[in-house]
Amino acid sequence: MQIFRSFIDGDWLRSASGRIVSNVNPADTNDIIGTVExxxxxxxxxxxxxAFNAFRDWKRTPPPARGKxxxxxARLMEERKEELAAAITREEGKTLAEAxxxxxxxxxxxxxxxxxxxxxxxxxxxxxLPANFAYTIKEPHGVVAAITPWNFPxxxxxxxxxxxxxxGNTAVFKPATLTPKTAVMLTELFNEAGLPPGVLNLVLGxxxxxxxxxxNHPAVKAVSFTGSTETGLKIYAQVAPRGVKVQAEMGGKNxxxxxxxxxxxxxxxxxxxxxxxxxxxxxxxxxxxxxIDKIADEFVEKIVExxxxxxxxxxxxxxxxxxxxxxxxxxxxxxxxxxxxxxxxAELLCGGRRAEVxxxxxxxxxEPTVFDRVTTDMRIAREEIFGPVLSVLRVKDYExxxxxxxxxxxxxxxxxxxxxxxxxxxxxEDIETGxxxxxxxxxxxEAHIPFGGIKNTGLGARxxxxxxxxxxxxxxxxxxxxxxxxxxxxxx
Ligand code: ADP
Numbered sequence: 330m331q332i333f334r335s336f337i338d339g340d341w342l343r344s345a346s347g348r349i350v351s352n353v354n355p356a357d358t359n360d361i362i363g364t365v366e367x368x369x370x371x372x373x374x375x376x377x378x379x380a381f382n383a384f385r386d387w388k389r390t391p392p393p394a395r396g397k398x399x400x401x402x403a404r405l406m407e408e409r410k411e412e413l414a415a416a417i418t419r420e421e422g423k424t425l426a427e428a429x430x431x432x433x434x435x436x437x438x439x440x441x442x443x444x445x446x447x448x449x450x451x452x453x454x455x456x457x458l459p460a461n462f463a464y465t466i467k468e469p470h471g472v473v474a475a476i477t478p479w480n481f482p483x484x485x486x487x488x489x490x491x492x493x494x495x496x497g498n499t500a501v502f503k504p505a506t507l508t509p510k511t512a513v514m515l516t517e518l519f520n521e522a523g524l525p526p527g528v529l530n531l532v533l534g535x536x537x538x539x540x541x542x543x544x545n546h547p548a549v550k551a552v553s554f555t556g557s558t559e560t561g562l563k564i565y566a567q568v569a570p571r572g573v574k575v576q577a578e579m580g581g582k583n584x585x586x587x588x589x590x591x592x593x594x595x596x597x598x599x600x601x602x603x604x605x606x607x608x609x610x611x612x613x614x615x616x617x618x619x620x621i622d623k624i625a626d627e628f629v630e631k632i633v634e635x636x637x638x639x640x641x642x643x644x645x646x647x648x649x650x651x652x653x654x655x656x657x658x659x660x661x662x663x664x665x666x667x668x669x670x671x672x673x674x675a676e677l678l679c680g681g682r683r684a685e686v687x688x689x690x691x692x693x694x695x696e697p698t699v700f701d702r703v704t705t706d707m708r709i710a711r712e713e714i715f716g717p718v719l720s721v722l723r724v725k726d727y728e729x730x731x732x733x734x735x736x737x738x739x740x741x742x743x744x745x746x747x748x749x750x751x752x753x754x755x756x757x758e759d760i761e762t763g764x765x766x767x768x769x770x771x772x773x774x775e776a777h778i779p780f781g782g783i784k785n786t787g788l789g790a791r792x793x794x795x796x797x798x799x800x801x802x803x804x805x806x807x808x809x810x811x812x813x814x815x816x817x818x819x820x821x
Contacts, residue, residue, distance in 0.1 A: 331363035333509035335372060335533045336516050338379035339526025344368055352509055355422040355653045356643035356692040362420055365509045368534040373503075373542040376530040380472040380499040381548040383527025388469055388497045396446020399491050401522035403439040406432065406487075409518065413483055416510045418644035421482055422652040422693075423607050425644055435487040437776030438793060442491035445798055449496070457820065460812040467802040469497030470550040470574065474543050476536070476564070478556045479655055480610045480715075482508035486515055488780075488792055489553045490529060494519075496801035498551070503532045503540050505556075507655055536560065544568055553792075553800060554578070555612070557713075558739070558785050565788060576789030576800040578781055580713040581741035583771040584617040584734040586756060588727065589624055591746035595768060597628060599744065601635040603770035604719040605697045608651055610659075612786075613742040613764075613772040617703075617710060618721045619730045625723045629701050632719070633679045636697040641684045643692070653693040654716055660693035663716030667698055670709040675700040675720065705736050713739070727752065735761045741782035742771040763787055 333352065335342040346369035354360035368376070387395070406413065414428035423431070451465035475489040486502055493500045504512035516531040532539050543549060544567055551574040554561050561577035568575060585603065587596045603615030620628045642649035654660040660683075667681045680698030695716055703710050703720035710720050724730045734743065744766040745756040753767055763782035764774070774780045779794040781787045790799035810816060 330361060331510065333363055333365045333513050333533055335366070335368045335376065336513075336520070336531040337372065337376045338530070339520070342368065342372060344372055346372065350506060352420055352507075353656070354419050355655050357689050358691045360419070362510055365506060365533050367506070368532045368539050370538055370542040373532050373534060373539040374546055376501045376532045377472055377543055377546040377548050379527040379530050380501050383525060384471055384499045386525065387499055387528050390497070392446040392449045392495065392497065395495055395497065396443045398523045399439060399446065399495055400443035402491070402519045403436050403443060405518040405522055406436045406439060409514070410436070413511065413514055415645070416514060417482055418652070420508050420510050421479055422655055423610070423644050424649050424652055425647070427607050428644065431481055431484045434774070434776060435484040438484065438488045439491045441776045441793075442495045442797055445492070446495045449798070451804075456808075458810075458816070458818060461808070461810050463806060463808045466805040466807065467496070467798065468805050469801065470803060471498060472548045472550060473498040473500050473801065474549050474552045475500055475502045476540055476552065476554045476556065477502070477504050479505035479507040480607070480612070482511040483515055485555050486512065490515075490519065492797040493553070493801050494524070494528065496798050498801055499528045501530045501532060501543055501549070503534065503536075503543055506533065506535060509533050547571065549573060551800065552576070561788065574789065574800065576792070577787065578612065578792065579786050579788075580739050581612050581614070581782065581786055582616050582711065582713055582737045582739045583613055583742045583762070584619050584737075585615050585744040585746065585771060586730045586734055587618060587620040587624065587628055588730070588745065588747040588749070588752055589621045590749050590752070592748065592768070593624060593627055593631065596746035597631040597635055599746070599768070599770040600719070601632060603744070603772050605636065605639055605651055605717045606772065608654060608695075609717040610655060610715055611772055613774070614715075615744070615771045616714060616718070616720060617734075618719060619724055619733050620721060621730065622723050622725050625721070629678065629699070629721055632721070633699050636679050636699050636719070639697050641694045641696070642686050643689060651697065651717060654695055655693070657693060659715065660695060663695050663714060663718060666709055666712070666714045666716070666718060670700050670703070670707065670718075670720070673707040673709065675703045675707055675709060680717070705733055711737065727755070731756070731759045735759070738785040739782065740784035741786040742766070744769060744771045763791075
């Protein structure tokens with residue numbers, strides 16, 4: 330059995346906290362992967378101090394030299410792809426195919442960011458005055474905290490750590506305690522790629538203690554967070570008095586709008602993949618299907634049939650379509666929401682129970698669940714469930730569909746299914762989400778394309794793509810007067 334430790338100033342830490350938790354396979358709770366030594370508050374502070382001490386030299390390292398190290402990390406990820414994918418599957422539960430997909434995204438992001446190191450360009454701007462001009466330089470903040478969830482334990486940390494380091498920041502990485510193995514592997518390979526000690530530190534610890542201590546440290550100048558809206562807003566409030574920059578990617582309640590003229594088979598398949606793939610544990614997962622009345626019966630009949638066809642099982646079995654919920658707490662939350670849906674009067678059409686998987690009776694499996702005749706006042710239409718549960722809301726026309734789709738505190742992703750070009754553009758204009766898809770699932774993204782939400786989903790600059798480095802850099806504006814004389818006239 331492995332022991333998972335924090336990594337501070339280039340060394341694996343033997344924590345003095347005396348506090349440990351087990352890392353368990355959610356498909357088979359008899360499979361104990363290892364023990365996590367939780368960092369104490371004092372050790373968490375040391376991680377920030379180590380990042381602070383490493384900052385001066387790292388900032389002065391030319392960006393392409395920083396990028397070379399990050400590129401090497403991408404190559405190591407590629408070499409260890411299978412090992413990393415197996416680790417994701419074992420501690421998070423998703424299927425190996427999904428884990429490989431996550432790795433592909435992570436590698437692409439890290440490669441992209443490495444390339445950005447040669448494009449940290451500014452602007453030169455002519456002045457109103459003769460023999461004067463201005464230019465801009467991108468500079469790092471200092472110590473960045475990367476606080477990440479368990480659902481994409483490699484990709485999300487990778488898309489925070491890579492741009493933070495390329496931009497010249499040093500980082501303290503605080504992953505979710507449920508996924509320490511992948512966090513350790515990722516830290517290890519970044520370190521092996523040639524990072525000087527202290528540039529990337531890993532703190533394995535609870536959010537309420539280690540996370541809290543990191544956030545309270547005055548050296549932390551920026552926080553990139555992905556997780557629940559509740560935690561994200563709490564973190565924002567906690568650091569706001571110090572003027573710390575915050576980027577947060579939080580909850581979602583992503584709708585698909587299924588219009589009358591669509592290809593129903595395509596809408597059903599895409600909705601099913603979006604709702605049940607990765608066990609519904611994606612921030613971009615489809616959780617509401619908003620369907621025009623006229624085609625609702627057909628849509629519902631087909632989606633129930635498809636939901637029942639998914640094979641649940643351990644992620645390392647190639648015949649498995651859907652893995653378990655990540656742990657007991659998440660499993661119970663999903664079942665609690667299913668009860669709430671029933672009590673609120675939604676019609677349960679399939680699923681709704683623990684799934685029996687032969688030989689794995691203790692795994693946290695939930696049957697893909699479809700509720701019909703959900704209305705916007707019900708909690709299952711409003712709150713993020715993060716499990717394989719789909720709510721179908723029937724509407725009379727496009728206007729009602731959009732009112733329902735936008736009746737949400739969240740705004741991450743969405744889809745429309747239509748074959749009418751005017752409806753498509755109308756939807757793109759009307760929908761209140763940061764990302765939207767046409768005739769494809771609400772999920773998925775690409776490394777070179779910005780990712781993020783609006784409303785209570787997203788705070789701060791977008792991650793990835795052309796916006797990758799925005800959050801991690803400050804702009805310095807430089808005015809140059811090369812007349813060699815006292816300025817003639819004024820600048821206003
Ligand atoms: P999830 O449901 O995905 O675990 P959370 O928002 O609870 O979402 O957690 C996301 C990350 O935030 C985890 O790494 C967690 O440990 C961390 N976290 C939770 N609470 C706090 C907090 N008060 N301060 C700092 N980090 C926190």
